[in-house]
Amino acid sequence: MAQQTSNKSYRPAKQSRGRRTEEKFLKTAEEAFRNNGFAKARVADIIKLSGCSTGSFYHRFSDKRDLFDVMLLQMSEATKSELLDQDLSRTTHGSVQNLLAHYAEEAFAKVNDRRGFYRAAYEISAQDPTVWDRLKDLSILIGGKFAKVAEDYADEIPASNKTEALQHAVQIIITMAIHTSLGSGPLLPEDRTELRKVVIKAALGVLV
Secondary structure, three states: OOOOOOOOOOOOOOOHHHHHHHHHHHHHHHHHHHHHHHHHOOHHHHHHHHOOOHHHHHHHOOOHHHHHHHHHHHHHHHHHHHHHHOOOOHHHHOOHHHHHHHHHHHHHHHHHHOHHHHHHHHHHHOOOOHHHHHHHHHHHHHHHHHHOOHHHHHHHOOOOOHHHHHHHHHHHHHHHHHHHHOOOOOOOOOOHHHHHHHHHHHHHHOOO
């Protein structure tokens, strides 16, 4: 069941034109949050850059927090949908290292595409911890998906609790993808390829 946004005034678009307008606002908000952060992003600028009218914005959203909540809802639903189709089998990946490397590639790419969202989420969570709690819930769902295939890679996971170890490895990747996108970890490589290599090594390390 889809979670509701915090603001009851949100009106989901039903017609194709309305959906296109909504997507313009969401895309522009992602850019605004990425460049300026949530606090400094202005609704007037989001409206202007979207090319849509002020009336169209306030027909769907009450303010930029309402807009963010829709972004959070859509991101949550997209993640759940992606998990249903995600193939983590050993038949596909061959080894646990390949599995984690593949997941790291996906995780870093998705976080980079949503960097504005994560920057906003980080700011908002300082006042409203429930935002980060919802992201934690998504991490738990992802970990649950990996838990189902832990035995497939059992011979490559020395740890006694193989399921827990694989979940820890996945959490390292998720955490590093998000926080390095926000500028944390200044001693880590700036090059994204080299950064992923370091993160994969760290993830593999907890399997021992």
